[in-house]
Amino acid sequence: LIIGGGPAGMQAAIAAKRRGHDVTLWEKSGELGGQFIAAAYPPGKGDHITYVCYMVNEVKKLNVKVELNKEATAQEIIDFGADKVIIATGGVPRKPGIPGIDLPIVHYPEDILRGREQVEGGIVVIGAGESGVETAMYLADAERGKITVTAKRDLICRHADGTIRNGNMIFLRERGIDVIYESVCDEIREHSVLIRTKKGVEEIECNAVIMAMGYTKNVPYEGQLDALGDKVVVVGDANNTSNAMDAGFQGFEAGYFA
Numbered sequence: 001l002i003i004g005g006g007p008a009g010m011q012a013a014i015a016a017k018r019r020g021h022d023v024t025l026w027e028k029s030g031e032l033g034g035q036f037i038a039a040a041y042p043p044g045k046g047d048h049i050t051y052v053c054y055m056v057n058e059v060k061k062l063n064v065k066v067e068l069n070k071e072a073t074a075q076e077i078i079d080f081g082a083d084k085v086i087i088a089t090g091g092v093p094r095k096p097g098i099p100g101i102d103l104p105i106v107h108y109p110e111d112i113l114r115g116r117e118q119v120e121g122g123i124v125v126i127g128a129g130e131s132g133v134e135t136a137m138y139l140a141d142a143e144r145g146k147i148t149v150t151a152k153r154d155l156i157c158r159h160a161d162g163t164i165r166n167g168n169m170i171f172l173r174e175r176g177i178d179v180i181y182e183s184v185c186d187e188i189r190e191h192s193v194l195i196r197t198k199k200g201v202e203e204i205e206c207n208a209v210i211m212a213m214g215y216t217k218n219v220p221y222e223g224q225l226d227a228l229g230d231k232v233v234v235v236g237d238a239n240n241t242s243n244a245m246d247a248g249f250q251g252f253e254a255g256y257f258a
Contacts, residue, residue, distance in 0.1 A: 001026070001080050003072055003221075004088035006034020007244045008236025008251030010055040012086045015255030017062040023255075024080075025064055028071035032056050034090050035215075035237075036244045038113040042134035043141045043171070051244070074224035084231055084258040088251055091215030091237035100188030106209050109135040121145040121207030124193050126185045128156040132212030133168050139210075140175040148178045148204060150185060150195055215241045 002009050002016075005027030017023045031037075033052040040049035059066060077085055093108045095101060109131045111117040123144060125136045128151030136149050149156070149172070156172075156179060157165045172179060180195060180202075187194040192205045217238050225232050235254045236247030 001077065001082035001084070002086045002088060002255075003077065004034065004090055004236075004238065005029075005032040005066070005068075006088060006090050006236065006247065007036050007051070007055065008090070008238070008247040009034070009086070009088035010059055011248040011251035012088060012235060012255035012258075013064045014055065014058045014062060015252045016084075016086075016258045017064050017255075019256060019258070021084075021255075021258055023062075023064045024082075025059070025066045026070040026072050027066065027068050030068050032059065032066070032068075035110055038110045039244065041113040042138045044167075045134070055248075074221045077221065077225060078227060082231070084233070085225065085228060086251070086254050086258070087219065087221065087225075087232060087234045087238050088236045088247075089218045089220060089238040090247075091241045092218045093211065094213040094216050095211070096213055098185055098188055101211070103188055103190060105190060105207070106188060106211055109210060109212050112210060113138055119144060119208035119210070122205055123147045123208045123210065124195075124204055124206045125149045125210040125212055126193075127212035127214065128152070128179065129212065129214055130157050130160050130164075131214065132210065133157055133172070135210055135212055136177055137168065137171055137175075140171075140177055145207070147175075148180065148206075150180045150183045152182070152184065154181045217241055 002012050002025040013023050013025045040046055107117050125132045128149050133156050136147050183195050183197045186196045192203050195202050219238050233254045235250040
């Protein structure tokens with residue numbers, strides 16, 4: 001039994017099915033692909049969707065039993081009686097304890113990239129990792145308004161390949177996207193944010209704030225499946241937030257050695 005239909009869950013299903021196991025996959029949403037679908041929306045990343053399509057096609061071709069819109073409880077997982085349970089529930093956006101974090105002005109990258117929420121006007125992106133920068137690029141490409149990105153350090157996309165980082169920097173510069181380096185968001189207000197730098201605190205007026213502070217692991221069954229012992233393995237972002245390739249490898253390994 002596999003819980004979660006993102007890259008880790010699908011790769012686990014593919015590997016386990018190829019090994020001859022009877023595989024069932026439960027996905028709480030109405031589609032397979034997880035958060036990696038959003039990765040195909042920023043400029044220049046459309047080909048990322050081919051990875052999702054490949055996995056979805058393999059899952060179908062191998063006749064994996066897939067149940068969509070299935071948000072399982074711990075008891076349902078236990079009652080299923082699987083010989084192996086692979087938890088691949090992904091990650092959730094990191095929500096820092098910034099005053100005003102729950103205001104309607106605050107949005108998250110995946111909701112913007114997938115078109116679930118629309119923003120325009122003055123936009124401040126908090127976080128200059130790949131998620132934040134690529135969301136800013138997406139909004140600039142769609143001409144949504146004036147965009148500012150805040151970076152905690154003195155560079156953007158610090159975990160990215162140097163070529164990707166340089167390309168993103170050129171894109172930001174050419175599109176007139178401001179980057180405030182070595183800055184921290186102190187407060188979010190109804191129509192502005194307070195950004196602190198070495199020079200002091202600056203108030204930036206805006207219509208929307210995109211909170212792109214990364215992800216944290218999502219383990220909804222923590223401590224509830226102890227009765228299953230070593231039958232349970234946690235993979236992908238549910239184990240340790242990483243990237244889709246690492247998550248897929250962890251899932252494949254778990255499925256192969258199930």
